[in-house]
Amino acid sequence: MCVTDESSVLNGLILTHRNGGSRARVVGRPRRASAPLRKQDQERTVRMVEDLARAAAREDWESVGALLKSSFCRYLYEDAGAVEEVLARAPDTWFEKNPRRALARAQVEAVRHSRGVVDRNAVAPYQAWVGAQCEPAPRDVLVCRLERLRLFLLHARYGDASNDIDATIRYVTSVPLDAEGMPDVMPAVLLGCGVGKLLAGELDSAASCFSETIRWASSEPQHPYVSFGRGHLALVHALNERYNQAAALLPEHFVRAEPGTVQHLREQAGLLARLLVSIGTLDSGGADEVFRQIDESVRDGELGWILLHAEAMRGLVDERPWPAAHRLMMYFEVEPRRTGQASFAGAVLRADLASLYQAAGDLRAADRVLGTAWLPPEQPHLVVTRARQAMLQGQPEAAMALLDREEATHSSTAAARFRASGAVLYASSEFALGERGNSSAMRLAASSLEHDGALLALMAAPPAIRGRLFALAGRDEMRIPQPWTFQSRVRLTPRELEIFEALRKYRAVKEIAAALHISPNTAKTHVRALYRKLGAHSREDALWIGRDLDI
Structure with a gap:
């Protein structure tokens, strides 16, 4: 390859890094999309990209390979455009010597084209190369596992993904933590494992993976994936109606990154968490701002169904259930694999559809949805919706029995009765049966509102007890939408x-x-x-x- 003037090439690559590689649209106060790295870590990352650019300008491809081998995830995050330019200058023979390099090029191309899955023509040779080694490097094994996980998720094979993640976690506990490349690759691997567990409906395991992502990324030097770990953990909290906890993990102002960057692909969880928090805390202005930032990459991504969940919540808040119901029905038709009855997404969205039918006054349609075969019986969103259906039919005893039974069989601490929506519904059921004042159920509902900030849950409270819940929670009263009209207890003469x-x-x-x-x-x-x-x-x-x- 002909050597051009090194300083001009170097300046071009560094200029791309500093000015073009991570451009962003600003919403609110100007700020990078990622949670900011510490100043010393930012300076270190800038020097790393400059070192990579200098090595490429010298056509020192062995140094380029060594730099990418130790810190590829960091380079890809910091400036995928600069890495793309470096690899575009490399000779074909350099890629042919090591399949890891060809995979790196394919990974860069996937990011630059905003694709979540890497070209299989690059992945398969790499996996065969790693598999043929007697003692492959741990980072190579983990990258192979991560690519296989992404393929499972692409084809909505969430059960297989969950089992594979368990095997990956067991493997991680068996390898040296200081093995070459581990600090660079582990945050990305743990983040991918958490997404797989989330899509499989195992929210406790997902939260554990995201917490580990944050811990790994917070080591010295700080890894840029710390912001993605926080955004994904916030999403788990928001799905569990813990809106205050989710908000605490998100930056005050949000900046959408440009397409073609790692940030644009991985920030979507934080964006969706922000949307759920805004709706769950009845912050209509905040929700409108986030909705304006949603693009097709979010709607079409692996977490895109959560956007439909948020739109259903907004339909209830606005007391306009039918538009959201129509969108859900169409989504079930066009995404049958991702929304199967037994899947987490399918269960949550069917609970949403039944809730919208309830708000529209069509209880028979809601009953039909809730009676769909293979729905997981202990899924909290469904349990709350079924309990609400009982209340709408004037059966508070049945509503309480549903919540009690799920609590007795639930395998985690997030049973439906201890979510804000379940706690308020349980207190409302007790009230319908004649309980008054300072019952334990009323105190639980109030403390859930205070602790989690889930004002949306008050939609299930009859006006007669909302004032009491506000007082117990230490909040000033405010207008709460009332999409559902609950029947008084039915007793026939x-x-x-x-x-x-x-x-x-x-x-x-x-x-x-x-x-x-x-x-x-x-x-x-x-x-x-x-x-x-x-x-x-x-x-x-x-x-x-x-x-x-x-x-």
Whole structure:
């Protein structure tokens, strides 16, 4: 290769690094998309990119290879454009000598084209090369595992992904922590493992992986993936309705990175967490600001279903359920693999769809969704939605029983009754049964609101107890949307039970009148009064509601 003037090449590469490689659109106060590295770590990273540029300008490809081998993830994060230019200058023979280098080029191309998966034509030779070694380097084994995990997630094989992650974690505990390249690659590997666990619905395990990502990335020198670990951990908290905890992990102001950077691919979790926090704390202005930052890369990404979840929440807050319901129904049709009934995404989004139907007053449609086969029975979002369905049908005992049963069988600390929405619903059920004042359920609901900031949960509280919950939580009262209208506890009189039994047996009003020995007009009046009490609009509705009431 012809050697050009070294200083001009070097200056061009460094200029790309300093001015072009990490351009960003500013929202709020100007700031980098990533959580800022400490000043000494920023300066060290700048020097690293300059060293890489100098080695490439000298055509010292062995030095380039050594630098990338030890700190590739850091280089890719700091300036994928500069790394792309360096690799574009390298001779073909350099790539042919070591499949790791060809994989690095493919990884850069994936980032620059905003793709989450690397070209298999580069991954397969690399995996074969690593597999043929008697004692492969730990970082190479982990990169192979990470690429396999990404393939599982691409094809929505979340169970396989979860099992593979468990094997990866066991492998990590068996290798020296100071092995070459481990400090560079471990944050990326742990982050990928956490995403896999999140998509498999194992939120406790996902949180553990993201916490480990932060710990690894916070070592000396600080790794830039610390911001991604924080954003992903915030997303887990937000999905569990712990909005205050999620907000504490996010920077005060957010900057969207330009496409073609690692930041643009990995910051999406933090962006979605910010959106859920804004909606969950009833910050409409904050939610509007985040919605304006959403682009197709978020909607089409592996976490894109969480955007649909947020839109459903917003539909409830705005008391406009149908637009969000239509979007969900279409999403189920176009993404059947990602939203299967047994999947975490499928369970959460079906709970959302049922909640929207409940808000629209179509309880029969909500019941049909909640009765979908293979839905995980102990999934907290579904449990809360089923309990709310019972409350909407005037069955507070059934609502409490659902929450109690899930708590007894739940395998983690995040049982539905201890989430803010479940706690408020449980207190509302007790209130409907005649409990008043300072019950333990009321105190739990208030403390959940205070601790987690989940004002959205108050939508499930009847107006009669909202003031008490605000007072117990030490908050000033504010307007809370009320998308659902809860039935008072349904108790039928002996005469109403007779009418219901006749309605069950006969379809025609004349037949009901004859069975009860009354006139058709009187029978019609009694049937209409029964419909009103049950919240039914037809004979079929009344029989369906009566079935759930065990009438």
